Amino acid sequence: xxxxxxxxxxxxxxxxxxxxxxxxxxxxxxxxxxxxxxxxxxxxxxxxxxxxxxxxxxxxxxxxxxxxxxxxxxxxxxxxxxxxxxxxxxxxxxxxxxxxxxxxxxxxxxxxxxxxxxxxxxxxxxxxxxxxxxxxxxxxxxxxxxxxxxxxxxxxxxxxxxxxxxxxxxxxxxxxxxxxx
Amino acid sequence: xxxxxxxxxxxxxxxxxxxxxxxxxxxxxxxxxxxxxxxxxxxxxxxxxxxxxxxxxxxxxxxxxxxxxxxxxxxxxxxxxxxxxxxxxx
Numbered sequence: 001x002x003x004x005x006x007x008x009x010x011x012x013x014x015x016x017x018x019x020x021x022x023x024x025x026x027x028x029x030x031x032x033x034x035x036x037x038x039x040x041x042x043x044x045x046x047x048x049x050x051x052x053x054x055x056x057x058x059x060x061x062x063x064x065x066x067x068x069x070x071x072x073x074x075x076x077x078x079x080x081x082x083x084x085x086x087x088x089x090x091x092x093x094x095x096x097x098x099x100x101x102x103x104x105x106x107x108x109x110x111x112x113x114x115x116x117x118x119x120x121x122x123x124x125x126x127x128x129x130x131x132x133x134x135x136x137x138x139x140x141x142x143x144x145x146x147x148x149x150x151x152x153x154x155x156x157x158x159x160x161x162x163x164x165x166x167x168x169x170x171x172x173x174x175x176x177x178x179x180x181x
Numbered sequence: 182x183x184x185x186x187x188x189x190x191x192x193x194x195x196x197x198x199x200x201x202x203x204x205x206x207x208x209x210x211x212x213x214x215x216x217x218x219x220x221x222x223x224x225x226x227x228x229x230x231x232x233x234x235x236x237x238x239x240x241x242x243x244x245x246x247x248x249x250x251x252x253x254x255x256x257x258x259x260x261x262x263x264x265x266x267x268x269x270x271x
Contacts, residue, residue, distance in 0.1 A: 011213040015206055043191035050199045147220050
């Protein structure tokens, strides 16, 4: 058995995290009503949905290759149940929680009309939790976490999301303040 | 600019961006796979020690358990003698 599955599992995990970060950034821009003449909101929303869908495919690839891999073997139960893995159980468990939350969020997207906008939006905020758990999972359980290129990726992604959230919060407070005055 | 052409332009941009994202993700997957192979080449990185033991540098669940005995390994004997057993103590 070659280690190709193991390499593929790690690569799929890194790409899934990068796509999730992109999706979170686009979602934050959308919710903050960032305006652009060349990029209307519907076009940004379209790309945001596509990136989120692609994230799901790469997470699925990550899970399947982890199951197929024989270098660090995982059973189905160890992949589905948090804290059941023998390899770094806490950090692997965070990845399990993140993936299951992502499925739950995808279901809320599917039943958005039935749930109503307010409930859907509240559930959608859980994406930040998924992103945070995904980052912690990669840093804590990832074999390549100490590699300089991956450290750079984590620094850029964490910095990017922190800046986007700060912009969103500042914009919200600006929106609210005229009404209060 | 008329509204319909702005909408069309937005659609075209979104379509191009989605194609770019898909291609970047596929390309990124291949690049990261290569980087992962370089960082931990798996079986190819197995080092053989002079005492007949070997290590691959791969993550081992035994090493992640925090056992006070620090794990250990059993090496098949090369001759007719009993297998050599090695343990680590902290």
